[in-house]
Amino acid sequence: MRTLFSLIAAVCAGTLSVSPLQPRPVSLVVANGIVVTENQSRRVIQRGAVAIDGRDIVAVDEAEAIAARFTASERVDADGGVIMPGLINTHTHAPMVLFRGLADDLALMEWLQKYIFPAEAKTVSPEFVRAGTRLAALEMIESGTTTYVDMYYFEEEIARATREAGLRGVLGETIIQFPVPDAKTPAEGIARAERFIEGFADDDLITPAIAPHAMYTNDAATLKACRAVADRLHAPVIIHLAETKDEANGSQQKHHKTPVAYLDSLGFWGPRTIAAHGVWLTSDDMRVLARRHFGVSHNPESNMKLASGWARVPEMRRAGIPVGLGTDGAASNNDLDMFEAMRQAAFLHKLMTNDPRAIPAPVAIDMATIDGARAIGMDREIGSLEPGKRADVIVVSMRAARQTPLYDALSHLVYVTRGDDVRATIVNGKVLMRDRRVLTLDREAVLTEARAMAARVREAVRPGGGK
Amino acid sequence: MRTLFSLIAAVCAGTLSVSPLQPRPVSLVVANGIVVTENQSRRVIQRGAVAIDGRDIVAVDEAEAIAARFTASERVDADGGVIMPGLINTHTHAPMVLFRGLADDLALMEWLQKYIFPAEAKTVSPEFVRAGTRLAALEMIESGTTTYVDMYYFEEEIARATREAGLRGVLGETIIQFPVPDAKTPAEGIARAERFIEGFADDDLITPAIAPHAMYTNDAATLKACRAVADRLHAPVIIHLAETKDEANGSQQKHHKTPVAYLDSLGFWGPRTIAAHGVWLTSDDMRVLARRHFGVSHNPESNMKLASGWARVPEMRRAGIPVGLGTDGAASNNDLDMFEAMRQAAFLHKLMTNDPRAIPAPVAIDMATIDGARAIGMDREIGSLEPGKRADVIVVSMRAARQTPLYDALSHLVYVTRGDDVRATIVNGKVLMRDRRVLTLDREAVLTEARAMAARVREAVRPGGGK
Numbered sequence: 061m062r063t064l065f066s067l068i069a070a071v072c073a074g075t076l077s078v079s080p081l082q083p084r085p086v087s088l089v090v091a092n093g094i095v096v097t098e099n100q101s102r103r104v105i106q107r108g109a110v111a112i113d114g115r116d117i118v119a120v121d122e123a124e125a126i127a128a129r130f131t132a133s134e135r136v137d138a139d140g141g142v143i144m145p146g147l148i149n150t151h152t153h154a155p156m157v158l159f160r161g162l163a164d165d166l167a168l169m170e171w172l173q174k175y176i177f178p179a180e181a182k183t184v185s186p187e188f189v190r191a192g193t194r195l196a197a198l199e200m201i202e203s204g205t206t207t208y209v210d211m212y213y214f215e216e217e218i219a220r221a222t223r224e225a226g227l228r229g230v231l232g233e234t235i236i237q238f239p240v241p242d243a244k245t246p247a248e249g250i251a252r253a254e255r256f257i258e259g260f261a262d263d264d265l266i267t268p269a270i271a272p273h274a275m276y277t278n279d280a281a282t283l284k285a286c287r288a289v290a291d292r293l294h295a296p297v298i299i300h301l302a303e304t305k306d307e308a309n310g311s312q313q314k315h316h317k318t319p320v321a322y323l324d325s326l327g328f329w330g331p332r333t334i335a336a337h338g339v340w341l342t343s344d345d346m347r348v349l350a351r352r353h354f355g356v357s358h359n360p361e362s363n364m365k366l367a368s369g370w371a372r373v374p375e376m377r378r379a380g381i382p383v384g385l386g387t388d389g390a391a392s393n394n395d396l397d398m399f400e401a402m403r404q405a406a407f408l409h410k411l412m413t414n415d416p417r418a419i420p421a422p423v424a425i426d427m428a429t430i431d432g433a434r435a436i437g438m439d440r441e442i443g444s445l446e447p448g449k450r451a452d453v454i455v456v457s458m459r460a461a462r463q464t465p466l467y468d469a470l471s472h473l474v475y476v477t478r479g480d481d482v483r484a485t486i487v488n489g490k491v492l493m494r495d496r497r498v499l500t501l502d503r504e505a506v507l508t509e510a511r512a513m514a515a516r517v518r519e520a521v522r523p524g525g526g527k
Numbered sequence: 528m529r530t531l532f533s534l535i536a537a538v539c540a541g542t543l544s545v546s547p548l549q550p551r552p553v554s555l556v557v558a559n560g561i562v563v564t565e566n567q568s569r570r571v572i573q574r575g576a577v578a579i580d581g582r583d584i585v586a587v588d589e590a591e592a593i594a595a596r597f598t599a600s601e602r603v604d605a606d607g608g609v610i611m612p613g614l615i616n617t618h619t620h621a622p623m624v625l626f627r628g629l630a631d632d633l634a635l636m637e638w639l640q641k642y643i644f645p646a647e648a649k650t651v652s653p654e655f656v657r658a659g660t661r662l663a664a665l666e667m668i669e670s671g672t673t674t675y676v677d678m679y680y681f682e683e684e685i686a687r688a689t690r691e692a693g694l695r696g697v698l699g700e701t702i703i704q705f706p707v708p709d710a711k712t713p714a715e716g717i718a719r720a721e722r723f724i725e726g727f728a729d730d731d732l733i734t735p736a737i738a739p740h741a742m743y744t745n746d747a748a749t750l751k752a753c754r755a756v757a758d759r760l761h762a763p764v765i766i767h768l769a770e771t772k773d774e775a776n777g778s779q780q781k782h783h784k785t786p787v788a789y790l791d792s793l794g795f796w797g798p799r800t801i802a803a804h805g806v807w808l809t810s811d812d813m814r815v816l817a818r819r820h821f822g823v824s825h826n827p828e829s830n831m832k833l834a835s836g837w838a839r840v841p842e843m844r845r846a847g848i849p850v851g852l853g854t855d856g857a858a859s860n861n862d863l864d865m866f867e868a869m870r871q872a873a874f875l876h877k878l879m880t881n882d883p884r885a886i887p888a889p890v891a892i893d894m895a896t897i898d899g900a901r902a903i904g905m906d907r908e909i910g911s912l913e914p915g916k917r918a919d920v921i922v923v924s925m926r927a928a929r930q931t932p933l934y935d936a937l938s939h940l941v942y943v944t945r946g947d948d949v950r951a952t953i954v955n956g957k958v959l960m961r962d963r964r965v966l967t968l969d970r971e972a973v974l975t976e977a978r979a980m981a982a983r984v985r986e987a988v989r990p991g992g993g994k
Contacts, residue, residue: 157931158932160932160934160942160943161932161933161934161935161938161939161942161943162934162935164887164888164935164938164942165873165877165883165884165887165888166883166884167882167883167884168883171883195928195931198928199928199929202928202929203929361874363878364874364875364877364878365873365874365877365883365942366877366883367877367878367880367881367882367883367885369878369881370878390929393942394938394939394942394943395929395942395943396929397929404874406632406832407828407831407832407871408831408878410632410831410832410833410834411830411831411834411836411837411875413834414834414836415634415834416632416633416634416635416638416832416833416834417632417633417634418834420631420632421631421632459974460947461662461665461666461669461970461973461974462666462669462670462857462862462863462864462946464624464662464974464977464978465625465627465628465977465978465980465981465984466628466981467627467628467629467981467984467985468628468629468631471628471631471861472628472861475627475628475631475832475860475861475862476627476628476861476862478945478947479929480927480945480947503928506928507926507928507931510931510932511931511932513932514932514933514934517932517934518934
């Protein structure tokens with residue numbers, strides 16, 4: 061009897077052909093589910109499976125075909141639920157989960173000046189950011205997000221915690237004109253961003269980025285310097301854009317231009333730019349963004365809760381802009397559940413356009429997956445279940461009373477499903493959560509650490525409290 | 528040693544006084560939680576408990592005080608979560624859960640004519656309504672609703688299934704001008720409604736009602752006849768009101784009046800009337816409703832999903848109208864989760880008024896509890912945790928990652944909590960769900976039965992299918 065080694069050697073040498081009936085060994089099969097592929101034809105396989113080897117998807121097909129072609133060393137059973145691409149949260153500030161519910165229902169300036177700025181000034185440290193990122197990662201894994209776009213301080217700490225949790229991240233070090241917890245000046249921030257980007261070059265999970273906060277919180281020189289760093293290091297740029305009416309009006313008063321046109325005049329727009337919000341874009345602005353293939357991150361819950369306004373997503377989509385979905389930071393939403401973002405996107409635009417056909421369920425799912433991938437320039441790697449792409453896959457239960465009966469899985473994903481229905485989360489071929497048990501984080505330790513940090517936050521916003 | 532009987536006799540005779548240290552036996556204590564009372568002063572007790580005897584609340588106080596004053600034969604531990612009044616869903620069509628997700632993202636008329644009407648005509652029967660109500664009851668118990676207002680066909684079947692599940696219901700037999708599954712004519716429907724109301728008089732859980740569908744689906748004679756029945760039998764009246772622009776425009780064209788003024792001119796408005804939606808009310812309409820103490824049921828998710836428009840709830844509240852929250856039927860929402868309704872109410876009005884202070888979290892909670900009770904004329908019995916009121920109580924976990932840290936329970940209830948976080952549901956002093964296990968329904972049997980009914984629905988809407 062031949063040894064395994066001699067068999068492999070024979071196959072490699074071409075002296076032995078592998079029979080098509082011989083199942084190929086792969087690392088992981090996700091089986092027994094309704095596969096929502098999000099591929100070009102938006103194929104939905106009612107009884108399907110996904111074969112994964114190492115970090116990549118190798119096949120997506122009918123359950124029987126996968127069973128015949130592959131044997132897996134590890135198996136995830138979807139139990140009749142949905143197997144779909146991991147969700148892509150295109151805009152958040154992960155560590156701000158530690159501020160969630162600290163102060164709500166306030167006008168923006170009161171909220172920032174009385175609560176968020178004092179709390180940040182007194183509490184944000186590498187330790188705080190690590191604890192916050194771990195909590196955010198726990199919440200994201202538990203609710204089916206596999207890739208997220210971040211903008212905060214001490215971004216290298218966020219990157220390390222994200223990698224440890226096993227999530228994929230496009231992580232932007234924030235640049236801002238005034239002193240912030242990790243930089244006294246914008247120049248210091250830019251130097252930190254350069255070190256960060258160089259330090260995480262070619263990482264399998266982390267795409268380091270530079271994130272000038274907004275056009276109104278940075279001067280022209282800083283904005284230009286950020287673009288130069290991004291170009292030199294081939295890094296994405298993340299920016300808040302046209303979020304509030306104040307930003308749009310301020311830009312007109314100061315520069316006699318919209319925020320988009322002002323940034324255009326600086327030469328700020330370049331490759332792989334992710335603009336968050338886009339609430340106050342004009343139709344001309346949309347044409348500029350579409351022509352340059354910029355992605356927009358739409359954050360319906362944050363825009364509603366902060367009364368920022370309505371982002372005209374149907375028009376953006378018609379203009380050809382790739383629009384992804386985001387939750388925004390948990391200080392303004394207050395959670396990171398992308399199923400809520402999908403539902404809100406589907407609800408909001410129907411109301412605002414008076415058209416119940418605006419953003420139907422399948423489009424909301426596109427925005428949370430393949431369109432999100434396009435918006436962040438990663439649609440060749442993620443966003444759909446297709447052979448050759450990274451194996452970022454989630455399994456969503458369809459067994460709740462509120463999901464019964466089941467006529468249409470796409471409708472249920474958007475209109476009756478919660479993040480808590482996610483049963484398994486897989487990133488880069490690695491199972492991060494199985495049967496709702498997160499494998500890469502010590503859940504109780506993460507929650508305990510977060511509660512300890514919250515005690516510091518409470519002290520910081522107490523009248524007369526903090527340093 | 529005295530017998531228990533002689534002790535009681537002595538107490539009653541006044542010859543023996545009960546020591547204040549002697550704990551009083553009660554049937555149930557809900558302990559170890561943050562008690563959100565929703566009483567007049569909106570007291571929140573950070574470490575509190577609720578004592579219940581039989582169907583009534585006997586005390587709401589600090590945990591230590593309750594422990595000292597009462598011994599309970601049954602105990603529910605809130606594990607540091609929230610203890611609050613059961614949620615009141617002021618508008619739904621319970622059995623329509625069997626149509627959820629059947630057809631979404633369509634214009635209203637296409638949705639009704641191609642899907643809902645054919646499906647109803649071919650499937651709605653007493654058996655169908657029972658199965659649907661059981662599924663809806665399961666979902667409501669699992670998501671913390673303890674009282675709901677319904678409007679559908681075969682309402683006596685709904686009432687029986689509701690009572691068996693242990694829920695409280697204000698249940699209205701639908702009256703409509705054209706033939707419907709349980710009545711060929713409105714006169715037949717009204718006769719059925721009378722029998723139904725008489726059959727459930729003085730029921731502890733069921734308040735039978737009459738529900739003329741809308742001013743545009745009934746003629747003047749039918750509307751007047753409904754009011755006469757309600758007056759004679761002291762029953763509530765439930766009606767859809769000013770839901771769509773078409774209804775408002777149609778009323779102007781046909782009657783040269785708003786729907787409210789038209790109904791006023793018929794003498795339709797009388798005691799205990801619950802009007803669903805109120806999207807297209809004028810300020811004059813609001814004054815009419817306020818003067819007559821009518822309740823409005825606000826259904827933000829349904830109004831958004833069907834693109835019906837924005838109900839001006841902040842203005843209604845300022846006008847003095849009691850406004851409760853509803854989910855509407857699951858064919859148009861698509862679930863019965865009142866936490867989603869609270870969050871949507873908080874989000875929607877901030878956006879539409881450009882004011883992040885509009886409908887803050889505590890007001891959204893009011894609308895789902897005490898204001899809902901006021902809107903349906905039951906605020907002396909339910910809607911808050913106060914001694915003497917019925918013991919309709921829920922326990923909500925605060926241990927999810929997305930609920931960590933916890934600064935403010937009221938914020939968390941609205942912005943990060945889901946129906947699935949409800950751990951225990953108590954109605955009329957009876958525990959319907961404990962540790963997420965529903966005790967009054969066989970969960971698997973209910974889901975299986977619902978799936979069997981769904982097969983009939985699928986057949987009914989299949990081109991060329993059904994009868």
